[in-house]
Amino acid sequence: MPRYLMTVVEPSVGEPPTPEALERIMKDVDALHREMADAGIWVFGGGLHPPTTSTTLRPSGGDILAVDGPFIEGKEHAGGFSVIDVPDLDAALAWGRKLVRATTIPIEVRPFYADSTDTPSA
Numbered sequence: 001m002p003r004y005l006m007t008v009v010e011p012s013v014g015e016p017p018t019p020e021a022l023e024r025i026m027k028d029v030d031a032l033h034r035e036m037a038d039a040g041i042w043v044f045g046g047g048l049h050p051p052t053t054s055t056t057l058r059p060s061g062g063d064i065l066a067v068d069g070p071f072i073e074g075k076e077h078a079g080g081f082s083v084i085d086v087p088d089l090d091a092a093l094a095w096g097r098k099l100v101r102a103t104t105i106p107i108e109v110r111p112f113y114a115d116s117t118d119t120p121s122a
Contacts, residue, residue: 001085001086001087002085002086002087002088002089002092002111002112002114003043003083003084003085003111003112004083004084004086004089004092004096004109004110004111004112005081005082005083005108005109005110005111005112006081006082006083006084006092006095006096006099006107006108006109007078007080007081007107007108007110008047008078008079008080008081008099008103008105008107009076009077009078009079009105009106009107009108010076010077010078010079010105011075011076011105012051012073012074012075012076012077013075017104025102025103025104028101028102028103029099029102029103031102032098032099032102033045033082035098036082036084036095041084041085041086041091041095042082042084043083043084043085044082044083045080045081045082045083046080046081047079047080048078048079048080048081050077051069051070051077052069054068054069054070055067055068055069056068056069056070056071058071076106079105082095082099083112089109089111092109092111093109096109
C-alpha cells in the first residue's frame with residue numbers, strides 16, 4: 001500500500017495553546033495514534049522540537065556548511081508528523097482529517113514515492 005506523510009503545520013508566531021488546551025490536544029493525538037495502530041496503518045510518527053533547535057546543512061563549494069536554525073524563516077513550521085500505510089489518497093485524507101480535529105491545526109498530506117524508480121512529477 002502507498003505510504004503518506006502527514007505533517008503537523010504549526011504556526012511560528014502568535015500565542016501557543018494554554019497548558020490545558022495542549023494537554024487536551026496531546027490526549028486526542030495519542031488516542032488517534034492508537035486508533036491508527038489498531039487499524040494496522042501506523043508506520044511511524046513523532047513530535048519535533050521547535051525550529052530554533054534545528055541545524056541546516058548546506059553545500060558550500062566542495063564542503064558542507066552547518067547553520068543553526070531552520071533552512072528558511074517562515075510563519076509556519078513542521079511540528080510533528082505521522083507516516084501511514086493506506087490503500088490510497090482518499091484513505092490518507094480521511095486520516096488526515098482526523099488528525100486536524102485532534103491537533104486543531106493544519107495537516108499536510110503528501111505521498112511517498114512508491115519505490116526508487118519513481119521520479120518527481122512536475
